[in-house]
Amino acid sequence: MQLDAKIPSGPIAEKWDKHRFNLKLVNPANKRKYKIIVVGSGLAGGSAAATLGELGYNVDCFCFQDSPRRAHSIAAQGGINAAKNYQNDGDSVYRLFYDTVKGGDYRSREANVHRLAQVSVNIIDQCVAQGVPFAREYGGLLANRSFGGAQVSRTFYARGQTGQQLLLGAYSALSRQISVGQVNMHTRHEMLDIVVQDGRAAGIVTRNLITGEIRSHAADAVVLATGGYGNVFYLSTNAKGCNVTATYRAYKKGAGFANPCYTQIHPTCIPVKGDYQSKLTLMSESLRNDGRVWVPLNKGDKRPPDQIPEEERDYYLERKYPSFGNLVPRDVASRNAKLVCDDGRGVADSGYGVYLDFRDAINRLGEDAIRARYGNLFHMYQKITADNPYKTPMKIYPASHYTMGGLWVDYNLMSNLPGLHVIGEANFSDHGSNRLGASALMQGLADGYFVLPYTIGQYLAQHGYGNTDNTGEAFKDAENEAQARIDKLLSINGKRTPDSFHREMGKLVWDKCGMARNEAGLKEAIEKIPAIRAEFWENVAVVGGGEGINANLERAGRVADFLEFGELLCRDALERRESCGGHFREEHQTPEGEALRDDENFCHAAVWEYQGQNATPKRHQEEMTFENVKLTQRSYK
């Protein structure tokens, strides 16, 4: 497997400009002769499809929901970062770059991160021009807040619905391109495979979720923008439909999967209640700006929170990290919640919860001010739990939320499989081993609006146009394979639902490869997952047929991929014998219990190459070199 990151030479601040100048351009008159497939209509896919359409390319865009506006980006709450320095508090492109590299625990590519910070400022301009109603101050200018671990206020937001407003912005741009015929939108279509022909990504295979029709589509280039795989844990803050199918299928066709073990466990979610739950709900971490996290000082203290006096509360984040307090990065906040709960001081029915308390903020600012900031979040919390957070502290606990791992891409956002580009959460991204809050929206839109539309030109110009014939053998083979898999699922007639398998493996992976991991646990998971998978293929219950609407069948297909992917996740975690960011190996910690990196041996991205069914995949490395940011032990004390 060839892993050439194609990082431009020269000083970090000049790389992107220089690269843009050096990129081959596609002649404007020729653009309309190219066809590009974009799978996904979230922030990444929606913005890319719209922008490519504006440039004159013919775009076919796919999503599994009934409308592109429903991609899971819609659920993002807290905000989007940009180095605008509108608050005059010392922010800059370089500081955002620096914070992101440091926050990612030095496991990301400097050049990509710098570019991300550079284009962040354009994103805000673009969105405002589209009519995205960001929060504003009384003077009419944009408001900012500080967010998850940042000491400057660089986060732009639209109450607690930032993702919704940004996605509706991208959706409006996409709608405009659909109306002029530049983008052909295929809703309720699921991508089931990538087609590789003559060594390049030549198209995809989809299933029409209404008619059940399986067919292939050919194009000059394919862009995957299919989001993250957080649902591998079954319970997560992701939407029910989020899946690993598109990226995992690409992996099986030769694309490298980088750092699957980098998963982000978000510290502030509503704790699990009972075993029937279908998903977990995030409470935006912007709440940590005003809420104080605590647990009872004494084990087993079952008194209601308002009866626990101040001196018997442990505001453990403020105690351990005096300078960052409640705003430490996500991985640190999550791990500490687990520690106090493992210590027997957790709250909630299960003992796996901590308080997030707004009492002091309400006393200081008044209930109305808090309502203006977080009204919809408090409302959502009350709906789900029937508790009123204005009166009693919220109970929160970490949950799977975001995945930093993904398909490997070079500086041009192209995978090792020529023609296959990957953007947004689906790629291995710019966040190293831990993503800072409000940076995923930034990355998705950076990739889609401002990076891919340029860099894809390099591939297209070299490759030529007109590759739209889907009658070749590779296409037919891929279609037949997809059909055979569906037939197989329908023929098993077993006794267990797809969800029951997903729940079983999800719990295993959460226990052994969640917030803390160790060698014995990972080996155990790697041994057990194949058995779950084997039972799945003998005993899964899929009713109905392949023609027409069949959600049961859709789920079975997605679960089947998770059952393979879960093993890859654990294997990657096992081989990374260090702790970094969201990947915490219990064997590797400082005396204070912080993640202990091993820069000598693991300062690289691990990229997995598929070797065939039931064969151990091959691990490759892309070294990460740091010329601008000095590697240090992260400290938020």
Added chain:
Amino acid sequence: MSGGLNLTLRVWRQNGPGDKGRIEEYQAKDINPNKSFLEMLDVVNEGLITSGQDPIEFDHDCREGICGMCSLVINGNPHGPERGTTTCQLHMRSFSDGDVITIEPFRAGAFPVLKDLMVDRSAFDRVTQAGGYVSIRTGAAPDAHATPVGKENADAAFDAATCIGCGACVAACKNASAMLFVGAKVTHLSLLPQGQPEREERARNMVKQMDEEGFGNCTNQYECEAACPKEISRNVISNMNGDFLLASLRK
């Protein structure tokens, strides 16, 4: 049966657009009141699947009230009995042991039933494509601070922009009017300076498409406002009518 609810569900089953459809009864047993409504349906479906019967098809995705994918008319109310709540956020504590719950799809000529409780709401996408945007190319934007927007307008624009495009407004209206949906988008953009240049054209084109899709007229009953899970105000309809009128006068 520790506090679980036992319910009778009367569910609309329909094989496809051409099928006549019928109500069928199911028992939901020992349902934990902390479950969400969709989690309750998941349980019923698991039972159906393991006994080899076709599960009830319904749309859903985020399950946190923001994607607009879930629908359902529950005991006659789009998204059920609670105000300002989507079906996915409705919890079973809103029901009592022994209740009979009737579950039907969002009904409207412009929203044909695809199967069971799933309907086709692509008409909303086409209405948006007719003009629900600001025509601005990527990369062409001026600095975000070039045009201040008064906080009051920005907040009001945001309120209108919170529409999740679920279609409850249409399902609630006896004329199947989409005025609340269209009004919300028109209002959002017409309150912002960025939306001004195309303001009248936008109202005209969106309303035209709305009519072509077969949505009905507004007869000022405002069932839409009551059903809207995001509690979008009926005022967006008068705003839209204002813009539309201007557009027609000038044409």
